[in-house]
Every structure is written in C-alpha cells, then in structure tokens.
Amino acid sequence: MTSSFISFVHKDQIIEIKNPNPNETLLNYIRTKLKKTGTKEGCAEGGCGACTVVLAELKNNEINYKAINSCITLLPTLQGKQLILVEDLISKDGTLHPVQEAMVKYHGSQCGFCTPGFVMALFSMLKKYSKFKDEIIKDSISGNLCRCTGYQPIIKAGRSLKSKNKIDHFSKNIKNTINLLKKINNKSIKIYNNDKKYFAPVYVQELKKIIKKNIDTLFLSGGTDLSLSITKERKDINSIIYMNSIRELNYIKNNNKYIEVGATTPLIDFEYYIKKYYPDFTKILKRYGSPQIRNAGTIAGNIATASPIGDCLPLLISLNAQVILQDYKKTKIVLLDNFFISYRKTVLKKGQFIHSIRIPLFEKNIFKAYKVSKRFDDDISSVCAAFNLEIIKNKIEVIRIAYGGMAAIPKRAKLCEKILLNSFINDETINKAKEALEKDFKPINDMRASGLYRIEVAKNLLEKCCVEIKQKNLIGLYA
Numbered sequence: 001m002t003s004s005f006i007s008f009v010h011k012d013q014i015i016e017i018k019n020p021n022p023n024e025t026l027l028n029y030i031r032t033k034l035k036k037t038g039t040k041e042g043c044a045e046g047g048c049g050a051c052t053v054v055l056a057e058l059k060n061n062e063i064n065y066k067a068i069n070s071c072i073t074l075l076p077t078l079q080g081k082q083l084i085l086v087e088d089l090i091s092k093d094g095t096l097h098p099v100q101e102a103m104v105k106y107h108g109s110q111c112g113f114c115t116p117g118f119v120m121a122l123f124s125m126l127k128k129y130s131k132f133k134d135e136i137i138k139d140s141i142s143g144n145l146c147r148c149t150g151y152q153p154i155i156k157a158g159r160s161l162k163s164k165n166k167i168d169h170f171s172k173n174i175k176n177t178i179n180l181l182k183k184i185n186n187k188s189i190k191i192y193n194n195d196k197k198y199f200a201p202v203y204v205q206e207l208k209k210i211i212k213k214n215i216d217t218l219f220l221s222g223g224t225d226l227s228l229s230i231t232k233e234r235k236d237i238n239s240i241i242y243m244n245s246i247r248e249l250n251y252i253k254n255n256n257k258y259i260e261v262g263a264t265t266p267l268i269d270f271e272y273y274i275k276k277y278y279p280d281f282t283k284i285l286k287r288y289g290s291p292q293i294r295n296a297g298t299i300a301g302n303i304a305t306a307s308p309i310g311d312c313l314p315l316l317i318s319l320n321a322q323v324i325l326q327d328y329k330k331t332k333i334v335l336l337d338n339f340f341i342s343y344r345k346t347v348l349k350k351g352q353f354i355h356s357i358r359i360p361l362f363e364k365n366i367f368k369a370y371k372v373s374k375r376f377d378d379d380i381s382s383v384c385a386a387f388n389l390e391i392i393k394n395k396i397e398v399i400r401i402a403y404g405g406m407a408a409i410p411k412r413a414k415l416c417e418k419i420l421l422n423s424f425i426n427d428e429t430i431n432k433a434k435e436a437l438e439k440d441f442k443p444i445n446d447m448r449a450s451g452l453y454r455i456e457v458a459k460n461l462l463e464k465c466c467v468e469i470k471q472k473n474l475i476g477l478y479a
Contacts, residue, residue: 001187001188002187002188002189002190003187003188003189003190004018004019004189004190004191004192005017005018005019005189006020006075006076006078006079006189006191007079007080007183007184007187008078008079008080008081008082008083008184009056009081009082009083009177009180009181009184010034010082010083010085010088011088012173012176012177012180013180014180014183014184017075019191019192019193020075020076020191020193021075021193021196022074022075022076022191022193022196022197022198022237022240023074023196023230023236023237024074024075025070025071025072025073025074025075025227025230025231026053026070026071026073026074026075026077026078026083027039027041027051027070027071027073028075029075030053030070030085034085036085036087038085038086038087038116039051039052039053039070039085039086039116039117040113040114040116040117041071042071042113042114042145043071044071044072044231044232045071045072045228045231045232046069046071046072046143046224046227046289046290046292046293047143047145047378048114048117048143048144048145049069049114049117049118049121049141049143049144049145049290049292050113050114050116050117050144050145051069051070051071051117052067052068052069052070052116052117052118052120052121052143052144052292053067053068053070053083053084053085053086053120054066054067054068054084054120054123054124054127055068055078055081055082055083055084056081056082056084056177056181057080057081057082057181058080058178058181058182058185061178063082063174063177063178063181065084065123065124065127065128066124066268066295066296067120067121067123067124067140067143067291067292067295068292068295068296069143069224069290069292069293069296071231072223072224072227072228072231073223073227073296074220074223074227074230074240074242076189076191076198076200076242077200077220077223077242077244079184079187079189079200079245080181080184080185080186080187080245081181082177082180082181084120084123084170085120086116086119086120089119089123091168091169092169097119097123097168098126098161098165098168099119099122099123099126099157099161099165100119102122102157102158102160102161103115103118103119103122103154103157105157105160106153106154106156106157106160107149107153108149108153108154108156108157109149110148110149111147111148114144114145114146114147114148117144118141118144118146118154121140121141121143121144121291121292122137122140122141122154122157122158122161124140124291125137125140125158125161126161126165126166127166127170130163131163132158132159132161134155134159137155137158137159138155139286139291140158140291141154141155141158142290142291142377142378143289143290143291143292143293143377143378144290186202187202188200188201188202188203188206188245189242189245195238196236196237196238196239196240197214197217197238197239197240198239198240198242199214199217199240199241199242200241200242200245201241201245201246202245202246202247203246203248204246204248204249204326204355207241207243207246207353208326208327208328209328210241211241211327211328211351211353212328212351214239214241215350215351216239216350217239217240217241218237218239218240218241219240219241219243219304219353220240220241220242220243220244221243221244221263221264221297221298221300221301221304222244222266222267222293222296222297222298222301223296224289224293224296224297224301225301225305225307226305243263243264243298243300243353244264244298246263246264247264248262249262249263249264249265249355249356250262250264250265250266251265252265252269252270252273254361256361257360257361258322258358258359258360258361259273259274259277259358259359259361260324260356260357260358260359261299261300261356261357261358261359262355262356263298263299263300263353263354263355263356263357264298264300265298265299266294266295266296266297266298267285267288267289267293267294267295267297267298267299267302267312268291268294268295270285270299271285271286271294274359277361278315278319278367278369280315280367280368280369280370280386281315281367281369283369284311284312284315284369284370284371284384285311285312287311287371287373287376287377287378287379288311288312289378290377290378293378299312299316299357300354300356300357303316303323303336303339303346303354303357304346304348304354305344306339306340306343306344306345306346306409307344308343308404308405308406308407308408308409308410309380309381309384309404309405309448310404310410311371311381311384311404313336313340313402313404313410314369314384314385314386314402314403314404314410315369315384315386315402316336316357316359317336317337317386317400317402317410317411317412318367318369318386318387318388318400318401318402318412319359319360319362319367319386319388319400320335320336320337320360320388320400321335321336321357321358321359321360322334322335322336322357322358323335323336323339323354323356323357323358324354324355324356324357324358325347325348325352325353325354325355326352326353326355327349327351327352327353328351331355332352333358334347336357337412340409340410340411341409342408342409343408343409362388362390364390365388365389365390365398366387366388366389366390366391366469367386367387367388367389368386368387368465368468368469369384369385369386369387370384370385370386370461370464370465371383371384371385372384372457372461373448374448380448381404381405381448382405382448382449382453382454382457383403383404383405383406383449383454383457383458383461384403384404384405385401385402385403385404385458385461385462385465386401386402386403387399387400387401387462387465388400388401389469391425391469394424394425395422395423395424396420396421396422396423396424396425397421397422398421399417399420399421400412400417401413401416401417401420401462403441403458405443405448405449405454406440406441406443406454406455406458407441407442407443411440411441413436413437413440413441413458414440415436415437415439415440416433416434416436416437416440416462418436419432419433419436420433425466425469425470426470430462430463430466433462433466434459434462434463437455437458437459437462438455441454441455441458443455443458
C-alpha cells in the first residue's frame with residue numbers, strides 16, 4: 001500500500017499529515033506545528049543534543065526506543081514510529097517521570113537550555129538497559145553538551161536510576177502503543193509537495209522501480225550528513241528516496257568467511273555485533289558519534305558520503321571489505337579499495353545504490369584501529385588509522401594499513417605496507433615504515449589539524465601499533 005500521508009503515534013493517538021514538506025525537519029515541526037518548545041535548537045547539525053527526542057519502533061513485536069537528533073531528522077521519516085518529547089514524560093496527574101525527578105534531586109540543571117536533551121538521552125538509556133554503569137551513562141549522554149553543570153550532577157542522576165524506574169506510563173500503556181504502531185506499520189510513502197518529491201519504499205523491488213523513473217534522486221539513510229544541506233547550507237533537496245524504511249536491508253549475516261551488513265542497518269546495532277570479531281571497530285564506532293548519531297547513521301551512508309574523514313572507511317579498507325551495488329537491472333561487487341575516486345567522488349553511478357557491505361573475517365590476524373580528534377567524544381577525526389596484520393613466527397606475512405584524514409580519500413599506505421611486509425617488527429623496520437608514510441601521504445592544513453601534525457600523528461599511530469604488537473600485551477590504549 002502506498003500513501004501520501006505519513007502516520008505516527010504521539011500521546012496515545014495516531015497523527016496523520018498529508019504531503020508534508022520533505023525538507024522540513026522534525027525539530028521545526030515539533031516547535032512550530034506541535035507548539036512544544038522543550039526541544040531546542042542549538043547547533044542544527046546533530047552535535048549538541050539540545051534537540052534530542054526519542055523515537056519508538058516495533059522490532060520483533062517489541063518496542064525499541066532510540067534517542068535521535070530532531071534537528072537533522074526530516075519529518076517524513078517519522079512514518080510508522082512513536083514520537084516521544086520531553087513534555088510527554090510527565091504523567092497526566094502532573095507527576096514527574098523518574099528521569100526528571102533524578103535530574104531535580106541531583107541538581108542536573110542550571111540554565112536549563114540543554115536539560116530537555118539530557119532528560120531524553122537518559123530516558124532512552126533507561127528503556128534500553130537494565131543496569132546503569134558509568135560507562136553506559138557517559139556514552140548515553142556523550143552527544144549532549146552542557147556549559148553549566150560540569151556533568152557530574154547529571155551522571156549522578158543517571159546512577160540513581162533503577163530497573164524499577166522502567167515502570168512508567170509508557171510501560172503501562174505498551175500494549176496499546178504496540179497496537180497503534182501495528183496499524184501504521186509497513187506502509188510505503190510517496191509525497192509530492194510543490195516541486196519536491198519524497199519516496200519511502202518498504203521493499204527493494206519497489207525501490208528499483210522508483211529509481212528507474214527518478215534517476216536523479218538522492219538517497220537518504222540516517223541523514224546525519226545529507227540533512228546538513230538543508231539545515232546548514234539552506235539548500236532544497238527536490239527528490240529524496242528514504243532507504244531506512246526498507247527492512248529487508250536491515251540485517252547482519254555471518255557465513256564464517258565474512259560478515260554481510262545490510263545498507264539500512266544502524267551503526268549502533270553493528271557496533272554490538274562486530275565487537276566479538278574486531279573489538280577496535282566497536283571502540284572507534286563509540287567515538288564515531290553520539291548514540292543519537294549511531295541510532296540513525298549506517299555504514300552504507302558513511303561509505304556513500306565518501307568523506308575522507310569518515311571513520312568507518314579506513315577500518316573497512318584495511319579489512320578488505322567489499323560493497324554490493326545494485327540498480328534496477330543488475331548487481332555489482334566492488335572492493336572498497338576501488339570505490340573512492342577523488343574527494344567526495346565514488347564509482348556509484350546514477351540509479352545505483354549500496355545494497356550491503358561484506359567484511360572478511362580474519363581469525364588469525366591482529367586488527368587495531370585508532371582515532372585522534374580534538375574532543376574525545378562525538379568529534380570528527382583529525383586522523384583515523386587501521387592496521388590489519390597476520391604475523392607468523394614474529395614475521396609480518398600479511399598487512400593492510402589504511403588512514404582517514406590524510407588525503408582527499410580514505411587511502412591505503414602501500415609504500416609503508418611494502419616496508420613492513422615479510423619483516424620482523426623492530427626499531428629499524430618501524431623507522432623505515434614511518435619514513436615511507438611521508439611518500440604515501442601529503443596531508444593538507446585545515447581547521448582540524450595541520451598537514452605536519454597529521455603526518456606526525458600517522459607515524460606515531462603506526463609506531464604505537466607496532467609497539468603494542470611487539471610487547472604482546474595488546475593494550476589498545478586510547479590515542
């Protein structure tokens with residue numbers, strides 16, 4: 001069934017909007033149409049968390065709560081979900097929600113501007129976890145900035161939450177919410193608003209038909225990058241295909257040779273899965289962006305954006321990943337090594353989309369990855385490095401090294417690899433390999449780092465990797 005209405009659940013009822021503006025942000029709708037002003041705009045790029053709301057979706061007949069940045073979420077993507085705002089947390093009798101009570105009790109608010117975002121981040125955490133350790137609390141609020149509190153009162157508020165706090169008016173009303181979500185589930189959307197078009201197919205075959213007739217349309221996945229064209233550059237996007245409505249592309253499969261990740265699989269789901277195989281991948285993803293960003297973003301989106309500082313890209317290149325491309329006629333498999341052509345340019349042709357990504361499993365290899373950025377959490381990399389090595393009898397038999405932030409595209413350090421291949425890890429070899437990096441890369445100066453700084457960091461990360469391997473403690477200290 002295809003509809004020009006988007007339908008979502010809010011305050012125990014189904015809301016319908018006919019042909020909404022595909023370029024309108026959820027934040028703008030909340031503040032100007034719903035007239036709910038607790039949700040704030042701070043940065044308009046998903047960096048400060050003041051705009052945080054929670055979306056609930058059905059998954060295996062259960063409700064999955066996710067904190068997201070409403071400032072970079074486009075209104076039509078609300079289709080099929082439940083919208084929860086900070087104003088919705090208070091009970092009908094005026095009783096504060098346990099998260100709100102905790103923030104009051106532990107003085108987690110001062111000026112108050114950021115407070116609603118923190119409350120929603122902690123609410124999402126409460127719904128997701130049963131125990132609230134400091135690591136979980138800090139990760140949950142890593143996408144929320146505060147100028148006043150010093151964060152400790154907010155962390156204390158998080159610590160005070162107990163599993164019994166889950167029993168709130170949302171949990172008591174969960175059967176009704178599930179029934180409402182089922183009524184609006186699995187509906188394709190086709191919107192024509194003046195000169196703007198928006199499509200949200202629910203099947204791949206449907207997607208291919210849309211592509212055939214709309215060859216110049218842009219693909220929207222998490223929107224953590226594409227939406228900035230609207231919010232920061234003030235541009236209009238005239239034709240959009242929303243990929244994340246296609247559930248058959250939301251999967252992770254493992255055939256013991258490689259892991260295949262569907263194009264619409266959220267980063268936050270992937271980071272839990274990949275930890276068993278490549279713990280450093282999870283470590284980088286937790287610094288890739290906040291939970292709000294990781295709940296929305298996808299690996300496929302990170303690849304298609306083709307940013308030279310996309311954190312997943314050097315990791316995937318070092319692991320010799322493949323990208324499965326499709327159009328309305330055929331399927332093509334491309335090594336990620338060959339996917340990037342120049343700055344923000346890829347081999348993707350009009351009408352092609354990323355179907356999935358295959359990541360080989362190297363059981364005998366050592367995989368290490370590092371990220372250096374100005375701010376530890378939720379910041380763009382100055383340099384990101386990934387190392388994939390097979391060492392037999394202390395000798396490097398296989399090696400793949402890739403860097404982000406060092407060139408116009410994420411790129412392998414092939415001359416450096418050549419020095420290290422078939423070598424023993426010692427000071428002489430490390431120094432030669434570091435010198436080779438100067439031939440592999442000529443990084444630029446920009447607002448995040450100078451070229452000189454980047455090349456020194458790249459050398460240091462190489463040495464760090466080698467020293468950790470040589471000492472056999474695999475300590476994986478944070479860069």
